[in-house]
Amino acid sequence: MRHIVGDSITVTAKELKQLLRDPISLALTIVFPILLIQIFIVIATAFGAPSYDIPVVLADLDGSSVSKIFVDKMASSPLVTITQFLQTDEQALRAVERGAVTGAIIIPKGFGDAVLNGRPAYLVLQTDNSKFTASFLVQAAVSSSIASTAQELFDKFGIMFGTQATPVEVISRPISGRPPSGDAILPGMLGMITILGAFDDIVNAVTRERERGTFTRLVLSPVNILSVYTGKMGATIVLNAVRTTLMIIIFVLTGLVIRGNILLVYLVTSLIAIFTLSCGLLLSSRIRSSSTLTILEIAISFPLFQLTGAFQSPELLASGGRALTRMLPWTYGNEALRRVMYLGLGFDAIATDVTILLISSMVILPIAALLSKRTM
């Protein structure tokens, strides 16, 4: 037993020494997650920005005092920018159809008169729904401008009107008590960086060793195969700890308050890394080229962003997707990271997730070791 532990530590040290000697790989281990997280922050910021400049056109066919108030409100909306005032509704609709703008707002003739005389009034809004988020924000800008117009008319003239206001107010109470932001995706991003990092550090290293022929020599040396894999796992855990620390620092610098126990974060990322390593070793026993393996890794990682609940809760997926998500142990890792980092829950809340990750690794790692040995 002491022999196995000693050999494992030797293999771990050898892996880390090799990484230190390879400046490109070392730089990638550090730079790769930083670049990756910066891109994720760009994405999260774009979705959570307080204002946008979504281009719209407006055709005021009414020209009344009421429509002018509405136009003023639209012009001061933080969501949209009126790029052009058009004379006809055809021109406005055409601008959207051409793809020049995302929305066209048409105020029909008689709009102001209808509002002032208490008759039903309407506005026409054409949106380019191929731009999913932008068109939704244009709708929100129009609704908000109608509400502001109604308020101004009431304040100035005591006239009451508005959109069809719901009699029921829905009040949201998030259990984290945090204000709405894109921060909820950050723990999932840490999970994805852990997956990619673990795969790249060791699995690719093993494949490159295979290509160079040094892996066979390592296996033929008087070191137990279990020590070889345990040693590689040790290196993964050390590198993963470095990466997790780096990520936590970036998260804190960008304003994310980590509520739970930091040690639990390290525990979960280590388990994700070990499971990824197990899967990677399994794959590497069948795919011998390191470049093919990396391409496969990247190809799989993009769908994994969705299927492991990194960007969006797995509960919001279609039934097939939900079932698939629940079969992937990484989903439980991302879930555990969110519970610890975002909600501040303790070990009890993530015990099931941790167990699933652990059991999955314990099942896959021996199979990977066996298949690897057969390929010698």
Add this chain to the structure above:
Amino acid sequence: MSAVKFLNDILAVTAKELRLFRRNRTAIVISLLVLPLFFTMSLGAGTGEAGTSFSATAHVPIAFVDNDMTITSGRVYSALSSSGDFNNLLQGYREENAIALLGTGKIYAVIVVDKGFEDDLLSGNKARILVYADDGEPSLDTTIVSTVEGTLLYFNPSVDVQMVPVEGASQVQIVQKGAIFSGFSVGLTIILGLVIIFATFYEIAGGISKEREDGTYARLLVSPVSLGAIMIGKTLFDLVLNVIRTLFVLAISVYLYGARPNTDFGTIMVLSLMIALLTMGFGFMISSLGAGVRAVIIIEFFLILFLFAFSGFIIDRELLRGISKSISFVLPWAYGIEALRRTILIGQPLLTLTTQLQFIILSTAVFYGVSYVLLRMSHERLAV
């Protein structure tokens, strides 16, 4: 050099590439099967089929706590449970017990109808509904709250059957125009672009880098085949693969997930091949810089991430500001993605997308031109 020899050389290079590809089973499986199948099926898994209406909240377990216990609060439950958006509403929980379960994964939200709900409505006041949500799950809380709001937008406490818009005497209606698209249809444009760019870049840049590492590239360059013939030959080979890939993605989307593109097959194919040519040009340019296979893979990863962030794949370009907007403006793939959306979703004729087409063609020409010059220089170095 005669045109016939040039043409023969091109065909010889294309044939050689196809032969090499045919011998590599792993490459065939990954490039033509795994990529299109995995990407398209993960889209279907996330958004459901194109033809069916999909509600993201329909199966999410949500507790419904009625503290009012009146006919009106019962109508709120009926309105929610019959809407098709909340098929997994769980009753019988006490408010504090239900809230305690949030974060455990057993339930994801608690809808609480407060005491006095009916009285508020009947006396003309706004009645309150509280939604406690597990915001540790990305997007889940906002999706549930907005769906509850949408369902109860026209809630009428006096009727059993809800969702009948109440025409107020001086209300303003927003008449909305513009076609609505399913999540799968929008996603199809992303997946098609992604599969093409991802596979094409690696096939060209990775292929040349691998040949360079193996030593066969230098031999190819010093053979009596012109550099132009080599580049066009490799381009033709990859166009063949892209035709197969595009067909495969479209076949899965149409026959398995019921997608109905609003344009003809030829338009999709032409656009796909234009995006492929653009990516090939970029691939040639990267390989002309002497990048190794590992560097190519890293560049590929960041190219895809860049496209995710700045090309309209995930974030509409209109939402970007500052430096992000500038990057998006000069990113030629962004115009390709936009063209795919405008043709597949809106049905706009391809030839009317002049700005997008000009940008793609110009960028492709620049990439090929720069690559040719750089590869020519390395060719001359080899000759010396």
